[in-house]
Amino acid sequence: MKVVQPSCPSCLIKALSFFSELDTFDLLNLNNNKICNFYKKGHIVFYEGRIPTGIYCLEQGLVKIYRVGIDGKEQIVRFSTPGSLLGIRSLLSEERYTASAATLEDSVICFINKSFFFHLINKYPKMNVEIVSYLCRKLKEAEDKIISIAQKPVRERLAESLLILNRIYKPNGKSVSKPKILLSREDLANILGTATETVSRLLHELKDENLISIEGRSITLTDIEGLKHTAKIFE
């Protein structure tokens, strides 16, 4: 796969969020300052404990943010999808990364160094507003996850996570076909905070109930409403 150097002025990330305020001059500036890399599936973007030297911008692909517990067991705390910034939390609070990031698919990720990013924030105070709203959203999601893990049985959490993953894997609304969730049982287990064997068994159950279909490693949701029901999500 070729590494395509994306150009900032035409980058979807600009439109999506944090950089929407930038004028042409600074967009070009950003373009020159960023370093863009191709990451193969399964590669690590940054490690827990390291000191951030800048910020990563996911241009294409999918990334998991996770921490490793004492016994070496991973816990996935969130995902990053194209258009979001990676490592912003640690950079902003000027502390070491408290989590690691690794690609779940082949990905293209840009790097913007700390001083340039802070320069932009100072020049465009409105970026802080975007950042605040981003953090609020993440905080809410984290709290949702606390409730979920603390109160729901694994089966419900699995259904819930599949519904969330379905949105993450949904190709930008273009394709008519249903999204395929492509994750190892281990990653799935590390989202739910359970064992891989339990994931296997429960996926089998959901399949038997015609809520999902499984082809090899890929999962397709066939009955969204049914899954919402087993996840006990009522909106």
Add this chain to the structure above:
Amino acid sequence: MKVVQPSCPSCLIKALSFFSELDTFDLLNLNNNKICNFYKKGHIVFYEGRIPTGIYCLEQGLVKIYRVGIDGKEQIVRFSTPGSLLGIRSLLSEERYTASAATLEDSVICFINKSFFFHLINKYPKMNVEIVSYLCRKLKEAEDKIISIAQKPVRERLAESLLILNRIYKPNGKSVSKPKILLSREDLANILGTATETVSRLLHELKDENLISIEGRSITLTDIEGLKHTAKIFE
């Protein structure tokens, strides 16, 4: 108990955080705009689902932020201690409260209405920096909690929570005596995401191991290092 109307210019909250930038004029303004109320222990500050109309400022006391699950079971997601703002997450992301807040002790809480608060943020963009750093801290804590609940057995989580509570209950460094943690078993269970009976049993265990002492409802930590050890916290 008398309701003392605290004055903003001398309020510790100003010094602590968000309002540290304000000039004398705006501090007086804030003083006139805020409404201060006394809340008896156990009373509700705001309810999940309601639309925020402003922000609360905890001047004195202790507040739990919690959500109620489908089966009516509470999950405490965090605490607020004097000097912190309540309901800032929902106000900033312009959505309904996703959690309720209730006092755990008699408390004094000020209310600042939305428009005035936003006016201040606009006038003092640096407040956003404070807010960002606050949100980063909370996000980290929330992610810590996810790992903890997902991976640690209840016993470890209890030890961990007691250590955190010990800091929360620590009177401003003045008193030499050890802080007393004063929470119902139910609240404790709702922090850990477990049953009250389990809390009872485990507290009894910790007491037998001379890690804590219990007088009535109040818990004192007698062996911090030992607790860190059972919590598997190694720093």
Add this chain to the structure above:
DNA sequence: CCCAAAATTTGACCTAGGTCATTTTTTAAG
């Protein structure tokens, strides 16, 4: 296309911790 290594599935078994019922203790109102 082939094959070894890795991932997944399945079965057997076990335990942390949840639930329910009962007793004991604590609390707060009068």
Add this chain to the structure above:
DNA sequence: CTTAAAAAATGACCTAGGTCAAATTTTGGG
């Protein structure tokens, strides 16, 4: 100080889901 109601402790029991081991399937490199 008394007492009823609430909270906590304790015991008995049970099950969701973890662990370990073995069989089966999938995958990616050559």
